[in-house]
Amino acid sequence: xxxxxxxxxxxxxxxxxxxxxxxxxxxxxxxxxxxxxxxxxxxxxxxxxxxxxxxxxxxxxxxxxxxxxxxxxxxxxxxxxxxxxxxxxxxxxxxxxxxxxxxxxxxxxxxxxxx
Amino acid sequence: xxxxxxxxxxxxxxxxxxxxxxxxxxxxxxxxxxxxxxxxxxxxxxxxxxxxxxxxxxxxxxxxxxxxxxxxxxxxxxxxxxxxxxxxxxxxxxxxxxxxxxxxxxxxxxxxxxxx
Numbered sequence: 001x002x003x004x005x006x007x008x009x010x011x012x013x014x015x016x017x018x019x020x021x022x023x024x025x026x027x028x029x030x031x032x033x034x035x036x037x038x039x040x041x042x043x044x045x046x047x048x049x050x051x052x053x054x055x056x057x058x059x060x061x062x063x064x065x066x067x068x069x070x071x072x073x074x075x076x077x078x079x080x081x082x083x084x085x086x087x088x089x090x091x092x093x094x095x096x097x098x099x100x101x102x103x104x105x106x107x108x109x110x111x112x113x114x115x
Numbered sequence: 116x117x118x119x120x121x122x123x124x125x126x127x128x129x130x131x132x133x134x135x136x137x138x139x140x141x142x143x144x145x146x147x148x149x150x151x152x153x154x155x156x157x158x159x160x161x162x163x164x165x166x167x168x169x170x171x172x173x174x175x176x177x178x179x180x181x182x183x184x185x186x187x188x189x190x191x192x193x194x195x196x197x198x199x200x201x202x203x204x205x206x207x208x209x210x211x212x213x214x215x216x217x218x219x220x221x222x223x224x225x226x227x228x229x230x231x
Contacts, residue, residue: 043221
């Protein structure tokens, strides 16, 4: 079974459209993240949720809205897509309640291409 | 603010040889964790090795080992007996527990090529 699964793996869409990326983890972790990896491979945090509660909201356009219906799911909805939104988006989960080592388990990423 | 610096955008190594990837970080905390992640062309992020700052002993995982110099805030990754499958982007990352977020801060990565 996949520990952190993201869907879809690839997403090609036109400017101005609205799209969602879904993420689910079956590890029982209490914290989930969204990271954006740009064309230069730099990974930057976007959002963090702990037990459905928003913990981190970095400087991200408000066109991006995360939603966590339960602690196993963290979805990312993007409105009015722009060319600059093209990137790979990673979901990750982490157990912070059980002590170290606090490393992440990543999903396989979603490559979003806006044309 | 925490920063992680990887000064080598690209490195190459001959198959079966040893290569060291550099990483420095900036933190004012005494308790933290450091990680190396590997991202092959499949783009999957794979945890290679982790180091607890309170441990003086350098972490080792098979052919992968680290040289952790806490005073110098240096955390280099040594790959021994390099294999073709080691070709990937390698990211150094830092985390500070107890800050309320536990977020990983990544360096910009080093692209490692393995020459047959």
